[in-house]
Amino acid sequence: MTARHRIAYQGEPGANSHIICKEAYPDWEAVACASFEDVFAAVSDGSTDLAMIPIDNSIAGRVADIHHFLPTSDLHIIAEHFLPIQFQLLGIPGSSLDTIKTVHSHIHALGQCRKIIRKLGLTPVISGDTAGSAREVAEAADPTIASLAPPLAAEIYGLVVLAEDAEDEEHNTTRFVVLSKEPNEAPAGNGPxxxxxxxxxxxxxxxxxxxxxxxxxxxxxxxxxxxxxxxxxxxxxxxxxxxxxxxxxxxxxxxxxxxxxxxxxxxxxxxxxxxxxxxxxx
The missing domain is CATH 3.30.70.260 (ACT domain)
Structure with a gap:
């Protein structure tokens, strides 16, 4: 039996990086890592075949910390992928827009969903990760707490969607690059x-x-x-x-x-x- 290929990403299951891994490499095992440093290490030591790393966002700009790792990683960029970013307001079953008082998410997600936070009068609470905030809400089982997270997180953590398309800007897009331990240059004269x-x-x-x-x-x-x-x-x-x-x-x-x-x-x-x-x- 052939071993399944593995691709590392930073974040918890249900994060945007997890989503793009599933879209770009649907037959591969997506491996969650706590930090970007762990993602780079997973490829370098052979634990995974590739890594999926966010490098730019159309609203927030460059992703912090990546430039610290890229120059010294000895890894190679072999592909790029773009993911339109979608956030949903999620709560536990039984919660509603009337019951929620606070909203948890990554600081960038909170900043990219200011309009709905202000409209509903919610108190933002910073979490380490968008999908992680969904897990926290599911574990808390509190109808006053909501999460701003990608659609996949609702499915994984059993949450209900209280509001779709919660992001302020429709053009919110993140660019990801795929890293490999071995170079794999595209041939010349074969498209852009x-x-x-x-x-x-x-x-x-x-x-x-x-x-x-x-x-x-x-x-x-x-x-x-x-x-x-x-x-x-x-x-x-x-x-x-x-x-x-x-x-x-x-x-x-x-x-x-x-x-x-x-x-x-x-x-x-x-x-x-x-x-x-x-x-x-x-």
Whole structure:
């Protein structure tokens, strides 16, 4: 009997990361991990084959902590997936909009559902995880407590839906990347591709401007550029960038050649097929 493939995610069963694992890898075992550090470790030590990590949200921006782990993880990005975020207001059977007084969820979920919280006059209570807040409500068995969590959480923890589509913005979407211990680059010339890389600029005047100039002059679209401090040194800066295209495409290759003149290190973290979601939103 062939062993079942496993994919790690951060959060409790029913979290958004769990949902995207089920959608993207329906035949795989989704493995819940308490922290992002545990997720990275699960792939690194071979406990799981892959990891599903949220990296950006259309409202909240970049996901905190991920940039601390990516550069030193020695893992490779092999795919990306987008998940429209949906929150439901959940309570125990027998509860209603009239009985609930407090609402539990992750701090980001509470921030993304301010309208319904204000409309119902609820007191927000921060939980470590959206799905975890649903579990807490189920365990408390208190009709005055509700949870803001994804639809899957209601099914898993036996809660009733008091209000659907509780999120403030319809366009609320999270981008996830899939991490692997082994590289698996998408072939060149086989459709839209994304290249993710990390680089450190030389300590020279206008080094960043010059480093990025090659992408502009070669017509390469840079879709992401974020800076991070390296260690405790305020003068050392690392950049995470993404561009449309494959390193074997002539414009991208030329841009990388120019980049090397003004950097001390360039590390390509992944070359993978662009999600169809990108084209649907352009």
């Amino acid at each position: 591709t994304v290249t993710t890389f990390i680089f450190n600029v030389r300590n020279l005047p206008a080094a960043l401007y010059k480093a990025l100039g090659g992408f502009a002059t070669n017509g390469v679209n840079m879709t992401k550029l974020e800076s991070y401090m390296v260690g405790s040194e305020f003068t050392a800066t690392q950049f995470l960038a993404e561009v449309d295209g494959h390193p074997e495409d002539l414009p991208v290759r030329r841009a990388f050649e120019e980049l090397e003149f003004f950097t001390t290190e360039v590390n390509v973290m992944g070359v993978y097929a662009a999600s169809p979601y990108r084209a649907a939103k352009t």
